[in-house]
Amino acid sequence: xxxxxxxxxxxxxxxxxxxxxxxxxxxxxxxxxxxxxxxxxxxxxxxxxxxxxxxxxxxxxxxxxxxxxxxxxxxxxxxxxxxxxxxxxxxxxxxxxxxxxxxxxxxxxxxxxxxxxxxxxxxxxxxxxxxxxxxxxxxxxxxxxxxxxxxxxxxxxxxxxxxxxxxx
Numbered sequence: 001x002x003x004x005x006x007x008x009x010x011x012x013x014x015x016x017x018x019x020x021x022x023x024x025x026x027x028x029x030x031x032x033x034x035x036x037x038x039x040x041x042x043x044x045x046x047x048x049x050x051x052x053x054x055x056x057x058x059x060x061x062x063x064x065x066x067x068x069x070x071x072x073x074x075x076x077x078x079x080x081x082x083x084x085x086x087x088x089x090x091x092x093x094x095x096x097x098x099x100x101x102x103x104x105x106x107x108x109x110x111x112x113x114x115x116x117x118x119x120x121x122x123x124x125x126x127x128x129x130x131x132x133x134x135x136x137x138x139x140x141x142x143x144x145x146x147x148x149x150x151x152x153x154x155x156x157x158x159x160x161x162x163x164x165x166x167x168x
Contacts, residue, residue, distance in 0.1 A: 004118065007055040009062030009124060011092055014109070015051025018116055027065060030095060038107045040099040045079040048095045048113050057117065063117045070113070075101030078114055085116070099118045 008017065014035075018028035032038070033051030040046045056062045064083030071077045079096035095114045099105050107113060 004057065004060075004065050006057065006118070009053045010051060011053055012051040016110060017052070027117045029067070029112045030064070030093070030114045030116055032095075032109060032111045032113045034107060034108050034109050036109065040076065040097060040107065042099055042102050044102065045096050045098040046107070048097050049106055050093045050095065050113075052093050053090055054085065054093060055090070056085055058087050059088055060118050060120050061086055062093070064093075064114050065117060067112055067115055075099060076105055076113075076168045083114070 010017070012033055015033045016031040018021055018030055020028050030050050030052075033049045035095075038046060038048070042146040054062065062085030064078055064085065065134055066081075076097050076099055079098035083095065097107070
């Protein structure tokens with residue numbers, strides 16, 4: 001398995017470094033760096049500090065995703081659904097946590113509040129074309145011809161397996 005080193009700085013003594021739940025987990029748990037219990041009222045958002053700053057390598061971003069248990073059991077999720085830590089951001093990583101539920105929820109010091117997944121991305125350059133230009137139609141035709149068979153093949157492969165059956 002390949003590993004990437006990411007420079008990280010604790011901004012407080014109480015900050016907890018991200019941790020992976022298992023060797024196969026894609027996400028690294030982010031912990032609340034709060035001094036006391038913080039309440040999040042129904043249908044409101046609170047900024048939860050992690051006490052960490054990090055240097056995401058060029059060509060990657062840090063995706064901040066919900067923890068499934070927190071979202072399904074406590075109705076707490078990142079307010080923007082997926083947060084993004086850009087490669088050039090050097091400030092404190094915070095989680096905008098939204099309470100979708102009908103009761104007040106509590107965040108305790110050191111509680112797992114989200115997960116960080118480091119994801120590669122492609123930089124793109126956009127070329128504007130006028131509506132109706134032949135180039136635009138050609139792009140869409142090529143997209144359909146190139147990807148439609150792949151989508152059909154993927155769908156047919158997936159439908160050949162029973163629900164719950166492991167597909168490698």
